[in-house]
Structure formats: C-alpha cells, structure tokens
Amino acid sequence: MPSSVTDERLVAQLKALAHPARLKILDLLAARGDCICGEVVNVLPxxxxxxxxxxxxxxxxxxxxxxxxxxxxxxxxxxxxxxxxQRALTNRLAVYEACEEDDEG
Known part of the structure; x- marks a missing residue:
C-alpha cells in the first residue's frame, strides 16, 4: 500500500463510505475482524x-x-x-481550516 493516496482513490473511498449499509458492514467487520459474506447477510436485513x-x-x-x-x-x-x-483527508481538512482562519484574521 502506498504511503499516499490519489485524489481519485480518496474520492472513491469517500463515495464507498457514503452509504448507511456499507457503514454497517464496516462496523461488523471491525467488530469481528473478518467475515464471510453469508454472515453479513445473517446480521443485516x-x-x-x-x-x-x-x-x-x-x-x-x-x-x-x-x-x-x-x-x-x-x-x-x-x-x-x-x-x-485518514491522514490524507486530515491533512487536506487542515489546509482548508487554515485558509478559513486566514480569511477571518
């Protein structure tokens, strides 16, 4: 895995995260460590x-x-x-926040 992420990859990941069912699947995988597709079907409607x-x-x-x-x-x-x-998004948001602070100052 590269140490940086392209804009295209970050956009694809954010799009993938922008669905409630996919967030629930990620929550399930985070809790279990790994999961068979059929197990997800048994847990989620x-x-x-x-x-x-x-x-x-x-x-x-x-x-x-x-x-x-x-x-x-x-x-x-x-x-x-x-x-x-997460690092790529955090860095980008920090730049945006700094720009906003400059505009206010």
Whole structure:
C-alpha cells in the first residue's frame, strides 16, 4: 500500500463510505475482524446480492481485503488503507481550516 493516496482513490473511498449499509458492514467487520459474506447477510436485513454488491464497492475502493476460501469469500478491513486515507483527508481538512482562519484574521 502506498504511503499516499490519489485524489481519485480518496474520492472513491469517500463515495464507498457514503452509504448507511456499507457503514454497517464496516462496523461488523471491525467488530469481528473478518467475515464471510453469508454472515453479513445473517446480521443485516439485506439480501445476498445486495451484500455482495456493497462488499464489491468497498473492496474496489481499497477499503477491504478479500480472500477466497473454496466457494466462500472472506472480507476484512484494510487498516493500512484506512490509515493512509485518514491522514490524507486530515491533512487536506487542515489546509482548508487554515485558509478559513486566514480569511477571518
């Protein structure tokens, strides 16, 4: 994982996070460490196909790591990707905040 994130990647990740069901999936994965797609279906009131689509979006955004175990797909959070994106967003927001303070001063 690179130590910085492109604007395109950050936008894709923010878009992926902008859905309540995907946030719930991330919460579930954070609590469990990893999860089989079917386990997500058992916990959340979503169909298998809907869960699969949400997991695909999160994985394509670089927020999840997916492994295949036979016919089952197991997902976990990519904590390194979250860290890199968090730093990029924090740095960007700090610049915006500094600009606002300059305008007020």
């Amino acid at each position: 979503l169909t298998q196909s809907t869960v699969s689509q949400h997991l695909k979006i999160l994985k394509e955004a670089g927020l999840l790591i997916g492994t295949i175990d036979g016919t089952r797909s197991c997902y976990s959070l990519d904590s390194q990707a979250f860290g890199v994106s």
